[in-house]
Amino acid sequence: MVKASIVGATGYTGEEIVKILTRHKGAKIVSLTAKIEQEVFIDDEFPELKHVAHIKCYPFEKEAAAADADVVFLALPHTISMKFAPFFLEQGKKVIDLSADYRLKKPGDYEKWYGCKHADEGNIQKAVYGLPELYEKEIKAAALIANPGCYPTSVILGLAPLLKSNLSGSDNFIVDSKTGIMGAGRKATLSFHFPECDGSVWAYKIGQHQHTPEMVQELARISGRKTNVLFTPHVVPSSRGILSTIYADVGKGIKLKEVVDIYTDFYEKSPFVRVYPEKKLPRTKDISANNFCDIGFGYNAESGKLVIVSTVDNLLKGAAGQAVQNMNIMFGFDQKEGLI
Numbered sequence: 001m002v003k004a005s006i007v008g009a010t011g012y013t014g015e016e017i018v019k020i021l022t023r024h025k026g027a028k029i030v031s032l033t034a035k036i037e038q039e040v041f042i043d044d045e046f047p048e049l050k051h052v053a054h055i056k057c058y059p060f061e062k063e064a065a066a067a068d069a070d071v072v073f074l075a076l077p078h079t080i081s082m083k084f085a086p087f088f089l090e091q092g093k094k095v096i097d098l099s100a101d102y103r104l105k106k107p108g109d110y111e112k113w114y115g116c117k118h119a120d121e122g123n124i125q126k127a128v129y130g131l132p133e134l135y136e137k138e139i140k141a142a143a144l145i146a147n148p149g150c151y152p153t154s155v156i157l158g159l160a161p162l163l164k165s166n167l168s169g170s171d172n173f174i175v176d177s178k179t180g181i182m183g184a185g186r187k188a189t190l191s192f193h194f195p196e197c198d199g200s201v202w203a204y205k206i207g208q209h210q211h212t213p214e215m216v217q218e219l220a221r222i223s224g225r226k227t228n229v230l231f232t233p234h235v236v237p238s239s240r241g242i243l244s245t246i247y248a249d250v251g252k253g254i255k256l257k258e259v260v261d262i263y264t265d266f267y268e269k270s271p272f273v274r275v276y277p278e279k280k281l282p283r284t285k286d287i288s289a290n291n292f293c294d295i296g297f298g299y300n301a302e303s304g305k306l307v308i309v310s311t312v313d314n315l316l317k318g319a320a321g322q323a324v325q326n327m328n329i330m331f332g333f334d335q336k337e338g339l340i
């Protein structure tokens with residue numbers, strides 16, 4: 001049995017990891033912790049876990065969180081994970097960080113986009129970007145996983161096959177993404193109160209969202225060329241799910257069937273990516289509360305633009321599900337264990 005410790009268990013992604021691990025045949029939870037003053041049963045915190053996980057969650061202390069664990073999930077806000085990851089690594093634990101702290105390879109990028117100096121530069125290069133569809137071999141050997149962001153997961157999976165093919169006519173991409181409210185975490189701010197969100201859709205951080213450099217970095221790594229992304233996220237009045245619409249120049253005379261075939265071949269061995277046939281497009285409903293990424297296509301011959309629609313559940317394939325998929329690879333389980 002792989003023994004798992006979850007730090008940040010009272011948050012949305014922490015709760016999802018608890019749910020997945022309670023049905024995992026090869027893992028058991030040995031520690032739940034969070035920034036709380038008093039211990040609490042996790043099923044009192046999340047009543048949907050009644051009869052599923054009656055486990056105590058304790059105020060976070062790193063020694064206790066590490067004690068019995070083989071793997072530590074850090075479901076923590078960015079800037080907090082990097083304070084504790086080095087300790088767990090020194091203790092010989094595998095670490096899967098759901099925050100952004102180890103995703104950007106250049107410390108200067110981190111400082112620019114996350115507003116503070118990186119506190120653990122030494123481990124940045126050791127961290128493996130945890131996107132199983134692209135880096136399974138590296139994940140298998142990793143001690144530290146930088147679990148990808150939710151928007152980047154949808155966008156990178158949506159573009160990787162195109163970048164690896166000879167169809168892409170440009171390295172400039174426009175990406176519009178829609179997200180549900182849970183993407184902002186469990187502690188509500190004014191913008192995410194029900195009356196503020198109900199019946200309203202809005203764009204935010206146009207070209208300035210902190211996930212932009214992660215997309216640019218990872219897309220350039222795939223193509224081997226400099227890449228530009230104009231990224232506009234939108235909030236929609238829904239709890240969960242991300243739908244990214246990606247515009248790519250492919251020129252005239254492309255057949256959609258050719259695109260579908262390229263993507264189908266690319267993801268042939270990836271259990272969590274579902275490539276849609278021509279004329280069928282993905283919806284967030286179909287990836288809600290599961291670990292799939294669904295991808296479909298449209299093509300406009302006049303503009304020579306391929307439109308790729310990629311959907312993920314922000315909390316699962318965009319966070320906790322992908323984190324457990326990474327754990328499965330690191331510890332030699334079937335990727336699907338606990339997830340399907």
Ligand SMILES: NC(=O)c1ccc[n+]([C@@H]2O[C@H](COP(=O)([O-])OP(=O)(O)OC[C@H]3O[C@@H](n4cnc5c(N)ncnc54)[C@H](OP(=O)(O)O)[C@@H]3O)[C@@H](O)[C@H]2O)c1
Nearest residue numbers: 008010011012013034035076077078099183185186314319
């Ligand atoms: N939500 C998403 O869709 C999503 C998707 C992809 C990635 N992520 C990333 O995953 C991470 C967690 O996100 P989330 O949505 O689960 O956030 P969340 O709901 O706000 O939960 C954060 C958790 O971290 C705990 N925490 C905060 N500061 C702490 C500290 N100093 N020591 C110990 N525990 C601390 C909180 O405890 P208390 O509740 O007791 O304060 C809570 O359990 C973030 O980095 C986020 O960017 C989230």
